[in-house]
Amino acid sequence: METIVVVAHPRLEDSGTQRFLKEAVSDLNYVVWHELRVNSAGHFDKIAEKNNLRDKDRIIFQFPLYWYSAPALLKQWIDEIFDMTDAAWLQKKELGIVVSLGQPLREYRLGGREGIALSELLSPFKAFAKYLGMTLMPLFIVEQFSYQNEKQHQKLMINYQQFLELPRAFDFDQKQRWFENKLKQKLETCSENKGDLEKILEEFTERHDQLSDLKNEINLIRRKDDYYGEP
């Protein structure tokens, strides 16, 4: 599966969040990082921009929330390159939104300081995907990146990479396998600490099998419960 990350940030070079996410993408073989920049006339090259998207299965719009919606740069790109009368070529592609917030997510809810849910503020993308026949992925939120600690950053990187690479509704097993593959890749490319990595991989795979067995058992118990329990 091929993915393109369309990055719209008015001051990209100042953004620690985008620098971090770019680093996360550099590891991935089937993900293209595409930063939006207007040409000297202040516009986008419609044909070139469309061609960037054609062979992709998943298109990501990635931006910071600016005044409660995407920055003007992304809207300009959308206004200039998409036609309402030429929608067929985008059908069946997936659309993912990666939005970064300067404020805590809890403010975007009933009674919060902003009082309007992020899903409502970003509803134009829902209508956009619907019109073009694209499948909208669950919103990916980067919440106050600069306040996150090292551990949270690591978790973010993994979640983000999985969001870009894994099939849409991925399950526990796919997530585990994804990890194993990443470890194997690391083993192939690295020269130091090979022994340590091998041990981690071995243990991880062993636990994966144990966890899969456990999951199966739970499923069996659950089915029994369903059968004997209340309807």
Add this chain to the structure above:
Amino acid sequence: METIVVVAHPRLEDSGTQRFLKEAVSDLNYVVWHELRVNSAGHFDKIAEKNNLRDKDRIIFQFPLYWYSAPALLKQWIDEIFDMTDAAWLQKKELGIVVSLGQPLREYRLGGREGIALSELLSPFKAFAKYLGMTLMPLFIVEQFSYQNEKQHQKLMINYQQFLELPRAFDFDQKQRWFENKLKQKLETCSENKGDLEKILEEFTERHDQLSDLKNEINLIRRKDDYYGEP
């Protein structure tokens, strides 16, 4: 009351709707028409743009719906001239949205072709107004202007002028008085058909008094009903 209409249209010269609304504004003494255009560097003059708004009581954002939100031009203007850390100067001002639709309004509802209400798509402006302490006016919608007939256009012009000039929650009486004033102004400036206009004004004023009497009577009856009727 001073009003500014901030017009954001990517191809303003091609828009029959905006030409029509501009004509409607040309009659009004306390309404400024302000078309957004970037400078040669592709940006807005922040200080000049802010100064345009300072002495206004009502600010109107006027635009066609483009891909389910405002055109990039308006978003760029917002992103460039407003600061989240410098909001006090806009407090207590009114914010009105005039949005024109190429599609029928009925599509923007549960089960309609678009399936999302206009008020949801435009919710970023609700958050915007809330953050800045502005009072949001009821959305003004221009629906499929080019399909409207002459009579609908006349009605649109009056509703639009009243939206710009009258106090926010205007009542029947204010609406009537607004008409009378417009007729009087016309009488002062025109040279032809003065007699006809005078007759219309006379009849209008007479009916206004009759209608006011009727309204008062209805209110009295209603109050009685409230008193004797069910709680």
